[in-house]
Amino acid sequence: MLEVKNLSYRIRNRNLLDGVSFRANPGELLAIVGANGAGKSTLLKLCTRELSATDGQIRLQHNPIDSYSEKELSLFRAVLPQQNAVVFPFLVSELVLMGRYPHFDFHPAERDYTIAELALKKVGMWDFASRIFTTLSGGEQQRVQLARVLAQIWDVSQGILFLDEPTTGLDLLHQHQMLELAREFTQKGFCAVVILHDLNLAAQYADQIVMLRAGQVEAAGTPRDVITAELIQRVFNLKVWLLEHPEMNCPMVVPRYNQIAGSQQ
Ligand SMILES: Nc1ncnc2c1ncn2[C@@H]1O[C@H](COP(=O)(O)OP(=O)(O)OP(=O)(O)O)[C@@H](O)[C@H]1O
Numbered sequence: 001m002l003e004v005k006n007l008s009y010r011i012r013n014r015n016l017l018d019g020v021s022f023r024a025n026p027g028e029l030l031a032i033v034g035a036n037g038a039g040k041s042t043l044l045k046l047c048t049r050e051l052s053a054t055d056g057q058i059r060l061q062h063n064p065i066d067s068y069s070e071k072e073l074s075l076f077r078a079v080l081p082q083q084n085a086v087v088f089p090f091l092v093s094e095l096v097l098m099g100r101y102p103h104f105d106f107h108p109a110e111r112d113y114t115i116a117e118l119a120l121k122k123v124g125m126w127d128f129a130s131r132i133f134t135t136l137s138g139g140e141q142q143r144v145q146l147a148r149v150l151a152q153i154w155d156v157s158q159g160i161l162f163l164d165e166p167t168t169g170l171d172l173l174h175q176h177q178m179l180e181l182a183r184e185f186t187q188k189g190f191c192a193v194v195i196l197h198d199l200n201l202a203a204q205y206a207d208q209i210v211m212l213r214a215g216q217v218e219a220a221g222t223p224r225d226v227i228t229a230e231l232i233q234r235v236f237n238l239k240v241w242l243l244e245h246p247e248m249n250c251p252m253v254v255p256r257y258n259q260i261a262g263s264q265q
Pocket of ligand 1: 038
């Protein structure tokens with residue numbers, strides 16, 4: 001469970017976040033959406049303790065975020081950051097095994113190797129296990145990083161998964177597989193908090209959406225509550241058509257063509 005109450009973050013007299021509140025329950029995938037610069041990554045960095053809030057509270061599994069040691073946090077909470085520069089020539093298998101670091105002291109156990117293998121298979125990258133990570137394509141690297149993150153919380157029953165723009169660099173199939181995997185973990189009792197730019201992915205996979213605008217929550221609720229033409233115009237400055245997904249019970253967003261052409265002038 002993640003609970004954020006009246007969260008603010010101020011830097012150099014500018015409020016990057018102002019009075020943000022929401023709650024993500026076990027079993028839920030919560031998407032954070034908003035225009036560039038709205039404060040999504042800042043919010044995620046506060047929730048993962050990379051930054052400290054100026055005001056407000058964050059609770060994980062009902063306890064204040066600061067009540068946990070780094071080790072305690074890493075046993076139930078995993079983070080896929082937006083950028084994850086790897087400079088050393090690690091093997092793919094070594095990198096995924098790093099996700100197991102919180103679970104062993106000096107040497108990985110058989111179970112850690114097994115979980116790293118299962119995680120790599122889960123993201124369809126097992127065949128790349130003995131490749132050097134830095135030689136992989138952008139999308140392949142992203143899938144391996146996901147395997148590392150999944151390996152970290154593989155055998156946790158109610159963990160928290162934070163994903164910052166996880167679909168970046170992924171082709172259409174793997175974008176959906178990424179979110180299917182996040183959803184699979186929510187079905188195990190996890191809560192997943194995912195920053196997404198693609199409103200259609202948010203509509204299809206999220207149980208709840210928090211829509212940020214200039215550091216504040218403009219709207220929050222189910223995809224039907226939040227993915228409306230009016231809110232999208234207000235938050236993204238774009239007129240859209242809303243269609244019904246032919247199979248899934250959710251709206252689909254299609255930008256109005258004249259608007260896009262007009263916005264470039
Ligand atoms: N250290 C900093 N100092 C000053 N401004 C900052 C700092 N970090 C972030 N900002 C500003 O805060 C705002 C929110 O940034 P943030 O990265 O959270 O946005 P975002 O919603 O994740 O954007 P994007 O969709 O482009 O990734 C932006 O205007 C950014 O320029």
